[in-house]
Amino acid sequence: MARNEQLIRQHKLLQLMEISRFGRTLDELRDDLVADLGLTKLHSRTVRRDLEALQAAGFAIQSEVVDRGRVYKIGQFNQNAVHEVGVSATEMIALAIGRELLHPLIGTQYWRGIETFWNKLQETVPDGVYDHYQRYRKTLHVFGSPAKSYEEHAGTLKTINRAIVEHRVVEIEYASVGNPVRQRRLEPYGLAVYQGSIYVVAVESGIPNPDNQTTGQRLRNWKLDRFQSAVALSEYFAPDESVDISKHLSKSIGIFSGENPTSVKIRLGKRAAAWVREDPWHPEQRLEPRGDGAALLTVPASHPREVLPKVLSLGLDAEVLGPAEFREAVAVAVKEMHRLYQDDGESSDDSAGT
Structure with a gap:
């Protein structure tokens, strides 16, 4: 054999x-x-x-x-060493895959923990177990993770993490895309990793709340890449114990999570329906057959920008039916793209450089 x-x-x-x-x-x-x-x-x-x-x-x-x-x-490798962790080749493979998926955390305290634990495992397991792991690990390759690192944000991340644990208000300088740097004050509740990016789940402190929104409704996800600085103040906040971060983050298909997501209806052609069956957008989506392989997709979303890239990637094989706000967002994007592509690309590029 x-x-x-x-x-x-x-x-x-x-x-x-x-x-x-x-x-x-x-x-x-x-x-x-x-x-x-x-x-x-x-x-x-x-x-x-x-x-x-x-x-x-x-x-x-x-x-x-x-x-x-x-x-x-x-059995255990050493049953008398109660502080040692017995690990199998299968478990090492699972850990190796998880480690590669978390490469964007390189340079942070989380990555240092991953690396020290990984190094300990490699030193602990018998040579035969490690050799078996190395041979079998070659059957599975991980790629497609974002080519980014949070090494430059390690200090900011430490500050945020301490503020979360100690319930301290954080003063930050935040630069949204296309907007100038603004000073904000946040009450941080947790961190989230989404598609290789780190987000701070927080309520903006000192902002009026005329609609009497709950803490969960006021939570926003602030992208760590946009933090210019962060200082933990000597000011504390009382966290809302009813807030469930995992529940908050699971209510939408993207990172614009909220307490009350909108049910978006999207008509999918045969090919698009097949792709969404293979790679679901959300655990709670509904895909209703419409004949000839087509389907009606109903999926929760908190902002049109979550739906826009997914629908555009499917081209003519997808149409947002409602709500109107989400349909209009796609329509505006398509109109702008049509205007952009009416011109000859090379001539437009030449004129941009003159």
Whole structure:
């Protein structure tokens, strides 16, 4: 059998034993391998050799005799060292993937924690376990994360984090896109990572509230990239204990989350409907068939700018039906794009440089 097939089989063996609290017999492991890997046949002797090879590599595979026969399961690497964490190759792969997805945090205190923990794991696990991890890790590649880092914002992030824990008001200089720098005072409740960017979930302090909005309704997500400075003041605020940040962030398809999102209806053609089925926009979306593969999508959104890029990416295969504010936002964008593309691109570029 080819080496990569043996590697896949042994990795599946480890997974089967990791999820089995009471262990599995050789025959049970063989049957599970045949079913999970789509094999036509597999001898118990092959499974035994794989187990012996994994034990020789340093995996803490234990066996004991029970009523149904001898069972095999994963044990701890060092059961006497209560402060050590036993980690499997499968768990190392999961951690490695998560680490790569969090690359935008490089330079922050969070990344330093990730790196020190990762380094400890690599030093702790037996060489055979680490070698198995390295070989199997090559089967999965992670890419597409934003090419950015918050290293320059490490000091600001520390200040915000301390203010969240201590419930302190933060004075910031904030530069929204296209607007001058403004001084703001925030009551920060938490941090959120969305599509590789960090946001501070906060209420703006000292702003009148004539409509008597709740704290949840007044929460806004402030992008850390736009912070020019941040100072934790000697001024404290009483946090609203009813605020649920996770709930606040889950109510919309984008980062413009709010207490009362709008249900947006979008007509999708056959191809667009298929794409949205493959990659849903939101856990609570509804996709109603309309014949010939088309569908009506209903999805929560708190701001037209959340819907705009998604709809435009689908071209003529998507149409916002309502509410009017969201439909108008797309219409205005399409009109402006039409005006832009009426001119010859090269001549427009030449005139821009003169």
